[in-house]
Amino acid sequence: MAQGTEGYRLEKSRRIVVMGVSGSGKSTIGDAIGERMGIPYIDGDQYHPEHNIEKMSRGEPLNDDDRAGWLERLSDLISDYRERDETVLIGCSSLKNSYRDILRQGDDGLIFLFLDGSYNVILGRMQERKHFFSADMLTTQFDTLERPTDTEAMRVDIDVDFHEVVESGVRAIIDRDRALSAQPS
Numbered sequence: 001m002a003q004g005t006e007g008y009r010l011e012k013s014r015r016i017v018v019m020g021v022s023g024s025g026k027s028t029i030g031d032a033i034g035e036r037m038g039i040p041y042i043d044g045d046q047y048h049p050e051h052n053i054e055k056m057s058r059g060e061p062l063n064d065d066d067r068a069g070w071l072e073r074l075s076d077l078i079s080d081y082r083e084r085d086e087t088v089l090i091g092c093s094s095l096k097n098s099y100r101d102i103l104r105q106g107d108d109g110l111i112f113l114f115l116d117g118s119y120n121v122i123l124g125r126m127q128e129r130k131h132f133f134s135a136d137m138l139t140t141q142f143d144t145l146e147r148p149t150d151t152e153a154m155r156v157d158i159d160v161d162f163h164e165v166v167e168s169g170v171r172a173i174i175d176r177d178r179a180l181s182a183q184p185s
C-alpha cells in the first residue's frame, strides 16, 4: 500500500482510463485526481460524434454501433499519448469487455480505474445534476456494464464522500504504477 500520496511522481508515463456508468463520477473525480497528481484529464464525451450526443439527449441509449467509432477515436488518442510518452487520464464509460479491448489497442498497458457504486446512490446524484444524459437511462447503463475483474481494473468504491473517492483513486493509481514497474519488462 502506498504511504504518502502528496507529490508522488509516476515511475513511467501511463495512460489511465477512468471508467464506470454514467453518473459514477468520471468527470468530477477524474478531474480532481488529475489536479492532485498533475496529470491532464480529458473527458471522453468530447469525442462523441454530434449524433451520439443528440441521441442520448433524446433519451435513447447508445448501442454497439453508435459506440464503435467513438471508441476508435479514443483508442487513437490513447495511442498518441503513448507515442509521445506522456501520461493522461481519460474518462470513458468502457462498459463492455469488447470496448475495453478497443481502448487497449492504443496501449496494451492501459490502466483502468473502475468507479464502482450502487444504482441508488448514483441515481440520487444524477437527479441532482443538469446533464444531457437523463437519470431515466441509468438502468440501461447497469444492464450493459460487464464488470471488469480486479486484475483488469483498479476498483474504487464511490458510495462515499467525494474526497475519500479521490484519495482512493490516487492510491489505486500509485499502487498499480508501482506494481507495473516491479514487473520484469
Ligand SMILES: Nc1ncnc2c1ncn2[C@@H]1O[C@H](COP(=O)(O)OP(=O)(O)OP(=O)(O)O)[C@@H](O)[C@H]1O
Residues within 6 Å of the ligand: 020, 021, 022, 023, 024, 025, 026, 027, 028, 029, 045, 091, 093, 125, 126, 128, 129, 131, 133, 158, 159, 160, 161, 162, 163, 165
Ligand atoms: N463521491 C461523491 N459524492 C457526492 N457527489 C458526487 C460524488 N462523485 C460524483 N458526485 C456528483 O455526482 C454527479 C455525477 O458525476 P459526474 O458528472 O462526474 O459523472 P460522470 O461519470 O462523468 O457522468 P457522465 O458519464 O454522465 O458524464 C455530479 O453532480 C458530481 O458532482
Ligand SMILES: O=C(O)[C@H](O)[C@@H](O)[C@H](O)[C@H](O)CO
Residues within 6 Å of the ligand: 021, 022, 023, 045, 062, 067, 092, 093, 094, 095, 133
Ligand atoms: O457508453 C455510453 O453509454 C456513453 O459513453 C455514456 O456513458 C455517455 O457518454 C455518458 O455517460 C454521458 O455523459
